[in-house]
Amino acid sequence: MDWVNAIVQGTLLGGLYALFAAGLSLIFGVMRLVNIAHGDLIVLGAYLGLTVVMATGLHPLLALVFVVPTMAAIGYVLQRGILNKTLGDDILPPLLVTFGLSVILQNLFLEGYTADPQKMNAGVLETASVSVGGLSLGVLPLLTFAIAVAVIAGLQFIFYRTPLGRSFRAVSDNQEIAQLMGLNKRHIFGLAMALALAVTAIAGILLGIRTSFDPTAGGARLIYGFEAVIIGGLGNLWGTLIGGVILGVAQTVGAKIDPGWQLLAGHIAFLVVLAIRPNGLFPRVSG
Amino acid sequence: MPEPILSLNRLEAHYGDFQALYGVDLEMHEGEVLAIIGANGAGKTTLLRSVSGLMSNAAAQVVYCGTPIGALRADEIAALGIALVPEGRQLFPSLSVEENLLIGGRLNREGPWSLSAVFELFPVLKERRAYPSTALSGGQQQMVAIGRALMSNPDLILFDEISLGLAPVIIKSIYDALPGIVGDGMSAVIVEQDISKALSVSDRVYCLMEGRVSLEGPSANISREAISRAYFGVA
Amino acid sequence: MSNQTHSISRTSQAARVAGVLGALVLMVLIAAPWWAGRADMRLMGELFLYLALASLWNLMAGYAGLVSVGQQAYVGFGGYMLFALTIFGGLHPLYAIAGAGVLGALIAIPVATLIFRLRGAYFAIGTWVIAEVFRLSFAQISALGGGSGSSLPVGIVRSLASSRSGRESLAYWMALGAAVTAITVVYLLLRSRRGLALTAIRDNELAAGSLGIDIWRTKFVVYVVASGLTAMLGALIFLQKLRISPDAAFSVNDWTAFVIFIVVIGGIGTIEGPIIGTLIFFALRETLADLGTTYLIVLGIVAIVVMLKAPKGVWGFIVERYDMQLFPLRYRVKLNDQAKR
Ligand SMILES: Nc1ncnc2c1ncn2[C@@H]1O[C@H](COP(=O)(O)OP(=O)(O)O)[C@@H](O)[C@H]1O
Ligand SMILES: [Mg+2]
Numbered sequence: 029m030d031w032v033n034a035i036v037q038g039t040l041l042g043g044l045y046a047l048f049a050a051g052l053s054l055i056f057g058v059m060r061l062v063n064i065a066h067g068d069l070i071v072l073g074a075y076l077g078l079t080v081v082m083a084t085g086l087h088p089l090l091a092l093v094f095v096v097p098t099m100a101a102i103g104y105v106l107q108r109g110i111l112n113k114t115l116g117d118d119i120l121p122p123l124l125v126t127f128g129l130s131v132i133l134q135n136l137f138l139e140g141y142t143a144d145p146q147k148m149n150a151g152v153l154e155t156a157s158v159s160v161g162g163l164s165l166g167v168l169p170l171l172t173f174a175i176a177v178a179v180i181a182g183l184q185f186i187f188y189r190t191p192l193g194r195s196f197r198a199v200s201d202n203q204e205i206a207q208l209m210g211l212n213k214r215h216i217f218g219l220a221m222a223l224a225l226a227v228t229a230i231a232g233i234l235l236g237i238r239t240s241f242d243p244t245a246g247g248a249r250l251i252y253g254f255e256a257v258i259i260g261g262l263g264n265l266w267g268t269l270i271g272g273v274i275l276g277v278a279q280t281v282g283a284k285i286d287p288g289w290q291l292l293a294g295h296i297a298f299l300v301v302l303a304i305r306p307n308g309l310f311p312r313v314s315g
Numbered sequence: 316m317p318e319p320i321l322s323l324n325r326l327e328a329h330y331g332d333f334q335a336l337y338g339v340d341l342e343m344h345e346g347e348v349l350a351i352i353g354a355n356g357a358g359k360t361t362l363l364r365s366v367s368g369l370m371s372n373a374a375a376q377v378v379y380c381g382t383p384i385g386a387l388r389a390d391e392i393a394a395l396g397i398a399l400v401p402e403g404r405q406l407f408p409s410l411s412v413e414e415n416l417l418i419g420g421r422l423n424r425e426g427p428w429s430l431s432a433v434f435e436l437f438p439v440l441k442e443r444r445a446y447p448s449t450a451l452s453g454g455q456q457q458m459v460a461i462g463r464a465l466m467s468n469p470d471l472i473l474f475d476e477i478s479l480g481l482a483p484v485i486i487k488s489i490y491d492a493l494p495g496i497v498g499d500g501m502s503a504v505i506v507e508q509d510i511s512k513a514l515s516v517s518d519r520v521y522c523l524m525e526g527r528v529s530l531e532g533p534s535a536n537i538s539r540e541a542i543s544r545a546y547f548g549v550a
Numbered sequence: 551m552s553n554q555t556h557s558i559s560r561t562s563q564a565a566r567v568a569g570v571l572g573a574l575v576l577m578v579l580i581a582a583p584w585w586a587g588r589a590d591m592r593l594m595g596e597l598f599l600y601l602a603l604a605s606l607w608n609l610m611a612g613y614a615g616l617v618s619v620g621q622q623a624y625v626g627f628g629g630y631m632l633f634a635l636t637i638f639g640g641l642h643p644l645y646a647i648a649g650a651g652v653l654g655a656l657i658a659i660p661v662a663t664l665i666f667r668l669r670g671a672y673f674a675i676g677t678w679v680i681a682e683v684f685r686l687s688f689a690q691i692s693a694l695g696g697g698s699g700s701s702l703p704v705g706i707v708r709s710l711a712s713s714r715s716g717r718e719s720l721a722y723w724m725a726l727g728a729a730v731t732a733i734t735v736v737y738l739l740l741r742s743r744r745g746l747a748l749t750a751i752r753d754n755e756l757a758a759g760s761l762g763i764d765i766w767r768t769k770f771v772v773y774v775v776a777s778g779l780t781a782m783l784g785a786l787i788f789l790q791k792l793r794i795s796p797d798a799a800f801s802v803n804d805w806t807a808f809v810i811f812i813v814v815i816g817g818i819g820t821i822e823g824p825i826i827g828t829l830i831f832f833a834l835r836e837t838l839a840d841l842g843t844t845y846l847i848v849l850g851i852v853a854i855v856v857m858l859k860a861p862k863g864v865w866g867f868i869v870e871r872y873d874m875q876l877f878p879l880r881y882r883v884k885l886n887d888q889a890k891r
Contacts, residue, residue, distance in 0.1 A: 062671030064619065113858050119670045123617050124814055124857050131807050132850035135843040191421060194410060198418050201407040204369055207389035208399050210422040210467065247802060251682060254675045258668070292686040295679055299664060302676075306667035 030284065033163055038280035040165070042273030043173030044238065047231035048253030049260075049268045050179060051224035057187075057263050058196045058220040059115060064126040067250030068133040069225060073099055073232020074241050075137060078146055088148040088237050096229045103225030104218040111221065112214050130246065137243035145240035154237065172234050176272070179227055180265050186223070187265070196220055248291075255298040261308030270309065274301075318381050320345045320471060320502050321366065326376045326385075328361045328526075335361040337526045343519070345470075348503045350517035350534060352510055354546060357523040359506045360402050363473045366504075367399040368392035379471070394422055398469035402476050402506075404460040406448040412459055413444040419463030426468025427499060433462035436492055454485035461489070461496075471502045478509060490516065510542060524548055565877065579726055583719040591718060595725035595790065597832050602725075602732035602783050603805065604812040604824035606776040609736045611810075612819035613748045614772040615755065617670075620677025622806050623661075623684045624654050624777045626799030628784025630688050633794055636706045638693070643710050647724075647785040654781020658774045666766065666773075678802065685800035699795025707792060721790050728786055732779060737821055737877055739775070744768055752819060811853045817863030821877040826865050 048070060055061050063069075073095055080091040110129075114121035156167040187193040198206040199216045207213060235241060235249070252275060260271030275294050282293020301309065319342045328336040336358050343349045351359050364370045366377055368389035377385035384392055398419075406415050416433055434441035437458040443451060448459055457477055464472055478486040486509075493516055497503045507513035514520060514534040522530035522545040530537075530545030582591055603621070610616040631650035635641045641649060665676040689697040711717045739745050747768045750758040759765050784805075788794045798804070808831065816827020831849075838845040860867055 062675065064671075064674070110854070110858070119615075120611070120617060120818065121857050121861060123619075123671050123674055124810060125854050127619060127807070127810060128850040128854040128857070131803070132847050132854075135846040135850070138843045139847075191417070194414050194418050195421070197409045198407045201409050202405060204389070205401060205405045205407070206418075207369070208367060208393055208401070209418050209463075210390045210393040211418075212388070212390045247678070248682075251675065251679055254672070255679065258672065288686075288690050292683065292690070295683045295686070298679060299683070302664055302667055 038277030040169035042276030043176035046269040046272030049256035065130040067246030073229040074236035077233040099225040099229035100222040103221040107218040107221035147240040148236040261311035263312040267310035350513035350520040353523035396470035398464035419466035424468040598725040598729035601729040601828040605732040618677040620681035623681035624780035625784035625805040628781030629788030632785035650785035651782035655778025658777035689796040817865030823865040
């Protein structure tokens with residue numbers, strides 16, 4: 029039963045990792061950009077949530093109402109102001125610029141919020157649990173997983189069923205020809221980053237409710253998101269959810285064997301997938 | 316004399332250090348169908364890319380309805396009513412046939428063309444509307460590419476070698492559709508390797524050779540010798 | 551003009567002058583223990599280690615297209631190997647440094663086979679995962695102090711040289727030697743046949759592949775060599791620090807972020823870039839370090855601005871202005887204009 033419990037908890041944790049990954053996957057899909065600062069942007073979402081909660085006394089989940097649009101706006105401005113200038117055939121500029129951005133963000137967090145770990149208080153939500161078939165499941169992890177499924181379904185819908193998604197796919201297919209359709213790729217990229225950071229805001233708030241975070245927490249979140257993307261297969265959003273679940277389960281099962289093995293087990297699961305299925309379990313685009 | 320719909324003024328174009336166009340002058344009026352012929356590598360595609368904004372030039376080198384557009388981006392030019400059917404069709408592989416057409420119409424310009432009008436022109440596309448664009452034959456893909464450009468209801472449409480790589484029957488059916496397209500006053504530039512085809516559908520013809528205009532005149536009464544001289548650069 | 555001839559040469563006036571000057575500077579630097587103070591020597595030692603790290607990172611990113619944000623894996627690995635080989639293997643620290651290099655290169659082989667499956671930017675994050683795996687693994691080894699780390703026993707430190715100033719001079723010379731070695735290895739590698747392949751890859755990977763250059767092998771060799779040398783540097787770094795812990799050993803900020811900034815600011819894809827970048831980095835650090843986090847924010851902004859506005863860095867700017875090259879790598883065609891007489 030303990031093992032079943034570990035697997036179920038890991039699955040739910042995977043929802044959070046899928047949320048870390050979804051934004052990464054989205055912007056890679058649309059503009060082939062790999063954002064090293066992605067983890068720090070998740071943490072930015074958490075700090076913004078914390079700020080709103082402290083200023084207004086709102087429940088952290090309600091803070092989403094402010095944080096999601098703020099992060100989306102930041103995403104649009106960031107993309108149009110800086111990141112669009114780095115896109116091209118050379119992979120160095122986007123990598124190094126987002127790396128620089130990561131360092132800047134971390135130090136801004138340090139200045140603004142000190143190095144002390146912070147956490148958002150979600151009240152009873154944090155401790156509430158339901159018992160299902162002898163397992164006690166936290167309401168927060170369940171909610172997180174449900175949100176992850178909803179977010180991925182929503183992104184999937186936007187991508188494949190709306191004019192915006194059509195534009196995303198067209199620009200991703202062929203930037204030049206997409207311009208001929210009247211699509212301004214800079215604007216489309218800005219919208220894609222806005223959408224990605226809206227998702228990132230949700231991920232950040234859920235992270236900040238679940239665990240404490242500090243200015244350097246972003247690196248690990250980038251890595252988890254990245255591992256979920258690669259395990260699931262590039263360009264496949266549902267695959268990303270499965271990737272997140274595999275990572276989460278590996279971590280909770282690893283922790284069950286030995287607490288020190290929690291994170292290591294997740295990375296090893298990733299490396300094993302990389303060794304036997306280098307394109308991930310459900311690849312869609314080669315990239 | 317009304318203002319020309321398009322004029323190129325000493326248009327130059329470069330790929331890095333390589334110069335592809337050397338001071339091309341061209342003028343066309345509303346409702347005209349212009350053919351551009353020339354050997355491979357003469358600069359025909361480059362000229363269409365310059366007009367549609369895929370290559371940027373000095374503003375005044377391309378003037379559209381009196382507005383200098385040489386320095387505008389492709390999406391801005393598209394919004395002004397110029398559409399390109401690119402060489403090699405270049406459909407969006409991850410979009411279905413219908414989505415390819417819809418994205419062509421996203422500018423929402425007024426005019427006769429709509430999804431149903433395109434389906435009327437090319438009925439086979441209606442049957443295959445849900446197919447991925449990659450699942451169509453070459454000729455059908457070309458119909459999608461043409462339909463996609465029409466969907467924006469352009470005032471000026473540019474065709475780049477629409478018969479390239481297609482079987483003669485297909486070419487014929489596509490060219491048969493052309494009068495229905497340019498009939499209602501739409502201006503068109505047609506780049507075509509098949510000279511007699513080019514002459515038969517156009518009002519006037521320009522011949523390019525190594526980045527320069529080597530001949531220009533009305534399509535109806537231009538001599539074969541003049542063309543072969545302009546085409547190959549030999550007497 | 552008919553009796554004009556061409557000659558092709560690698561050297562130039564600037565390179566010859568630089569060679570002579572470089573030799574002079576090197577001699578002055580070797581003599582530092584006799585003219586420099588203790589603090590200055592420490593600073594210069596650190597500078598040389600960063601110069602070496604930067605040159606190796608530049609070899610990977612600037613020439614082989616291997617953008618790694620995980621070279622701290624090898625810095626930390628080398629540091630830990632120094633501790634393990636001296637404490638448990640009973641090796642003299644100097645042998646342990648060499649051993650760390652060999653082991654670093656050996657472990658880089660399976661690592662490369664695995665992460666070379668990731669392309670482009672994803673490779674970068676993959677290198678970071680590897681560094682995390684190393685960090686978490688060493689934190690599990692209780693014999694090396696687990697998560698809190700351990701110190702180098704006094705006996706081992708003493709075995710290096712009996713007096714403190716002797717040890718300090720030795721550490722300084724080793725750091726200087728490391729920088730010279732790293733630059734020389736990069737220079738020789740780039741002059742070799744493989745170096746030509748590398749330059750071809752840097753300029754156009756597709757074309758290089760179609761010319762029959764084995765891109766994978768070339769990159770693999772670069773990765774393994776750079777990683778082995780980085781592990782040696784790690785051993786040297788922690789021989790100076792005398793204390794190691796997983797967080798310090800595998801710090802992405804200390805061993806990768808700063809190194810990347812150095813190379814980007816100095817000029818990526820040139821041998822001279824890391825030298826200039828290191829000088830600028832230390833100058834900035836010595837003047838702005840009191841600002842703490844602000845200093846790092848400024849550094850990040852400078853790096854972004856350089857990447858966007860002058861992607862070839864300070865050295866690229868100088869080259870464009872004055873057409874100069876201190877390490878003769880390019881071939882130049884000279885017209886020996888005999889017609890002028
Ligand atoms: N992307 C490019 N890079 C470099 N040169 C090009 C490129 N595209 C075309 N060219 C050159 O420009 C010239 C004109 O090409 P193009 O306009 O495609 O000719 P056409 O369409 O008449 O066959 C040719 O010499 C061609 O080699
Ligand atoms: Mg052409």
